[in-house]
Amino acid sequence: MSNQQARILVVGGAGYIGSHIVRQLINACHDVVILDDLSTGYRQLVHQDGEFVQGHLGDLNLLEQLFNRHRFDAVMHFAAFSQVGESMHHPLRYYQNNLGDTITLLKAMQSHGIRRFVFSSTAAVYGEPLEIPITESHPCLPTNPYGNTKLAVERLLTDCDMAYGLRSIALRYFNAAGADESGEIGELHDPETHLIPNLFKAALGQIDHIRLFGTDYPTPDGTCIRDYVHVNDLAQAHLLALDVLLADGESAVYNLGSNSGFSVKEVIEKAEAVIEKKIPVIESPRRPGDPAKLVASSDKIRRELGWKPGYESLETIIATAWRWHRKNV
Known part of the structure; x- marks a missing residue:
């Protein structure tokens, strides 16, 4: 990574x-300002060495104040609503936050001459997979409003590059998992819908059980196979993307995945091995739409940016998550 602050x-x-x-970013000696309205974020996860501003990305007056006060070299965007099921019931809310308010952010950037943007995108832009593993050239056919809004922003960024020279890198990731090895920050959602934290909630008695949706899939053990990437490996990829943009590199799109994947049963068994305890699981029918x-x-990102995940072992991913949940949740 570059030494450019x-x-x-x-x-x-x-x-x-x-x-x-x-x-x-702070470990790499960058100056960081954090903007978050805490609607899904948490004050205790905010790094003490970053400047924290509580507010919404769609608040143009607040953005103007920020951009007038600071000369930002780049903007990184992680403020989307991200629940697929919720997006099906509240598409207007998702389009307003994920697309409309992002347009407001990009307008403010444009008016202040900020030309570098790292965008947290998603595998949901692909929809039902036509081939495995999924590459960046796979057709983008989202099946829900969440995926539609992310793809709309990606297309907008392409247009902004053509029109304004705004360079962007969109990172499409699959299942983020794990926690920082310090145990100081980790996965925290309300409601929690992700498999690994819910396994630990069940193990700690915070919920009665977890549901295993479908055991008759055409996979080796009958359960769905998913990609899991450690959150610190995702973070490393974002810093590599930032370095490209700071060096005036071109816009791009990259997948962040493990190239392999693990079944739901494998994750459950590995979690039980890590915590040395059985976890209550109830088998349930398939959920509609689960590939x-x-x-x-x-x-592509390994080849072009030199991304080298450091936490590829499922056991390591789960162990770091367990350290966080046992201490904090």
């Missing part, structure tokens, strides 16, 4: 992924 605005920096990005296998190819 920069001032970065991290929108959504009090959330799970954003807080890990902020920690790595049997979702695994990304991350060959």
